[in-house]
Amino acid sequence: MADTESRTGSQTRATTASEGITRRRLIGTAGATGVALGAVGAGAGYAAAASNKLEQTTALTSLGADAVMFHGKHQPGITTPLQARGHLVAFDLAAGAGRKEAAALLRRWSATAERLMAGEAATNDDTDVARDAGPSSLTVTFGFGHSFFSRTGLEKQRPTALDPLPDFFSDHLDKARSNGDLWVQIGANDSLVAFHALRALQKDAGKAAKVRWQMNGFNRSPGATAHPMTTRNLMGQMDGTNNPKPADADFDKRIFVPESGSPAWMVNGSYVVVRRIRMLLDDWEKQSTAAQESVIGRKKSTGAPLTGGDETTEPDLEKTDAGGNLVIPLNAHARITRPDQNGGAAMLRRPFSYHDGFDPDGAPDAGLLFICWQADPLRGFVPVQRKLDRGDALSQFIRHEASGLFAVPGGAEKGGYVGQALLEG
């Protein structure tokens, strides 16, 4: 796949009617319900059926029909648009499982991911949970944690970029929900499609690996808003405004390991930092909108900097008000996280929100599954978090509760599997 293609997101393709009718599930579905396949992907289903929804026959719109390519220069799930549902799961290799078992597992996982992302059934004993549904932009992404390399005798192949993250003053990390030998990220625009993939991959793990921790997340459903450029988080803020864009000249350099990078098996790969960041919403929501905007440095409604303009306007970091005070305070989150305040550090944030119910005192166990991608964590997450750790006005309203750092190799070639260059190198 050409470089420019992967950068502009064309790994995502809409399933056209002519593609769709060759696929097993769509045929079965259409045969059973008499849906006109000509409408597949045309987005014509909702509006026409709105008057009698309980027994409507909704056409498979592109929500279900959208498929992301498994094979490619990079793994899917990095530049893929945010999906409505996500599962993060870490596995530890079982006692006695080593490099050979890991290679076989990654081969099984890659084969399953390829099939499910194309809307096909898993090879063995499919649970049927995703039956009738289209691939719904399913992506599966695989990564390797620091401990993986010791357990498989591959220490010499371990990137220095996987060295443990420094301790941060404000961390409250639960080790049982942090790190792990292997990491899998699942995203889809349909919750049953995502759960189906989770179970299929867990089954593939068999006796080779067992679940260490698992988290569920969500984002907006496609079409719920006409403002898809940036999502909102559970604090009500726009999130991701200042993300690097695939069209940026230096996007690849910042996010992916270059051809000249080392170790060689990580070329075209990326490093992911995963943080379960709990939001102290009871405290946050007691603040006035003005106070919240001062913490962030941006207007809550539009995402525009407090110094004016719209969401994409550059903030004027020197601007002062009539009293001589900085309009965007020194400890405003948006100021501290700016690349030009951090030696050019940049990362691609691609989070899910989470909500796991309420504590006994009524406080929601909710926040952000922060997921950020970079070519080098020491030039991405670490310098930014060091600065946030010292003086971010937002820090009193959040708590980092779990953390993981994983090496995510480049995408698999047809016939190959993710991590092959490491495991057979």
Place this chain on the structure above:
Amino acid sequence: MADTESRTGSQTRATTASEGITRRRLIGTAGATGVALGAVGAGAGYAAAASNKLEQTTALTSLGADAVMFHGKHQPGITTPLQARGHLVAFDLAAGAGRKEAAALLRRWSATAERLMAGEAATNDDTDVARDAGPSSLTVTFGFGHSFFSRTGLEKQRPTALDPLPDFFSDHLDKARSNGDLWVQIGANDSLVAFHALRALQKDAGKAAKVRWQMNGFNRSPGATAHPMTTRNLMGQMDGTNNPKPADADFDKRIFVPESGSPAWMVNGSYVVVRRIRMLLDDWEKQSTAAQESVIGRKKSTGAPLTGGDETTEPDLEKTDAGGNLVIPLNAHARITRPDQNGGAAMLRRPFSYHDGFDPDGAPDAGLLFICWQADPLRGFVPVQRKLDRGDALSQFIRHEASGLFAVPGGAEKGGYVGQALLEG
């Protein structure tokens, strides 16, 4: 609202462009992004934008624009089509709170539900979590539990239908996650819209009531499948095939309390049984498809009875195979749950699936938030569950872990609130 209208689901309306542009959020959104409002509700967004999704400008499709009416003969969220995301939450009145505080709370809740279901902001201190989004078929439904009536001195108004459910042999109920004074069901096709409503209603509770338990669930996203008639559950089975249909002549009679019913404040209301039913998926998935189909009595792929036909074909309960055995076994789930096997008992099942992570042994804490609606639990859930409790082949693969029974009054009139006839009666 006319009877026939509510029965055919026309409480659900698509927001048209002319409606949409008068609404605060959509205006703000369109102004910021330049989306052509003529496309709102036309479903034209996805396919056109598929080639470059990371920076696409998706039009607000009917997923976001669909709004359900709060006011009506019945409360919303009963015959409303299944939504992609759901929150169930039970509240207990605070010490010292009685009828007066409950009435004020239901008035606040009804006002908030009306606003949010129309896509408007909550009255006070909106968290902005749903900002930019359309109402996304949001519904909010309120119910009263057995204990509510003692706490408010309204014992004389308590329906006998709220008498505690009988003990079932196979129950493993967690009392802390069962019952409660008040019950709120939230459903929406967007997770942030649903969470936004949950927080707004929790805030409304203030010092009058506190969260007793809360559960999150999900269903298919609209458009993920071309087979919307019946959903699938996490066992991979179609679920709801034999549900009564709003077009059935006796639908209202089975599901809603009639004009002549008692107590008077429950006229047009319904009773809901809520069960958290854990699925023992590791055990279930070890069974062959044929064994699973024998447990259910239906083909897993199509939902058709094992005696032939398609999903809507009546099963032939007497049919035997060459060996003289019943094709649909005596303990098959689909046989036991049939109304004609239960004195005509019928209920409208409208569930969400749930998945709350994994147990330490790797078993998923997942299953069904079973929600069923009926005019009388003693002629709906109870006789069916009694029979299932004794001899359902499915029972070895599921475990009822929590239970609630609530009286859900009819819908509020404009200017009124849910439960007004009870609380001011």
